[in-house]
Amino acid sequence: MRIIETSARTATVLGDLRTSGRADIPANGIRLLALLAQMGGVPHPLWEVEIAVSRGSHTGKIRMDRLSGHSSENIVILPGDTVQVTHIPRRYAVYGAVARTGNANLNIAHPSLSDLLAEVGGLNDMQAAPNSVFVFRRARKAGEDPVAYRVDFARADAFLLADQFMLNETDIVYVATADASEFRKFIATLLAPVVSSANSVQSLGI
Structure with missing residues (x-):
């Protein structure tokens, strides 16, 4: 038997960023900040942006200013993950x-x-x-x-x-x-x- 193709190694990136859609993910994953940069970045102040990452039935959220200031929060994104970027203006x-x-x-x-x-x-x-x-x-x-x-x-x-x-x-x-x-x-x-x-x-x- 010959393998024609493998499952797509992509993650879905949605919301308030310059480019949304499917992003190619290396076999060993990619860090969240690198993925956002790959999609063109977020055109809003860091303190007004919330990032949600869904993997299977689990979802975690973090503010982007905290993500940028804490390297431990910059998690590896794997194929199949969904990243939602939400702009929440402060008033x-x-x-x-x-x-x-x-x-x-x-x-x-x-x-x-x-x-x-x-x-x-x-x-x-x-x-x-x-x-x-x-x-x-x-x-x-x-x-x-x-x-x-x-x-x-x-x-x-x-x-x-x-x-x-x-x-x-x-x-x-x-x-x-x-x-x-x-x-x-x-x-x-x-x-x-x-x-x-x-x-x-x-x-x-x-």
């Missing part, structure tokens, strides 16, 4: 007395509170209560309480503190106005699930 929510409210996109790997406030045009001088800039942070895991941080921009060192305060992707920033009723309305309508179990407000630098 940071900011409300209250700022020039532009809503969800802001920060093209920075590790943005700070000062980066976000600069992106939305800073505090509204006519409305903002500078001693009441809040960052509401959800609990990271079960059993933990959410936390509300307060930054007093009436202090001389507030801008230094804000520059050192790194944001989480699910943080919500609110700049209070002189009208306290607006702050209570914001808490009641948008943040009740986040702060209902928060025991205190932490004032940064105090």
Whole structure:
């Protein structure tokens, strides 16, 4: 008997990258980063890209910035694997007395509170209560309480503190106005699930 051909040694690469489809895989496999480069690379910031690798009934996921920084995560891709690349843009929510409210996109790997406030045009001088800039942070895991941080921009060192305060992707920033009723309305309508179990407000630098 003569062997006409062998099973195709390919993996399937899909999603948000320059080229998708089937990729030829050497007999001994190819590392994940090398495979992505072979397909033309990913045209998005590393911190906004999630990679999922499926092999049989198992699937593992990793952020691309972690993949690039940890060689142990750069696994060997074998024939038959499926690689899914997903672009997940980061949006940071900011409300209250700022020039532009809503969800802001920060093209920075590790943005700070000062980066976000600069992106939305800073505090509204006519409305903002500078001693009441809040960052509401959800609990990271079960059993933990959410936390509300307060930054007093009436202090001389507030801008230094804000520059050192790194944001989480699910943080919500609110700049209070002189009208306290607006702050209570914001808490009641948008943040009740986040702060209902928060025991205190932490004032940064105090």
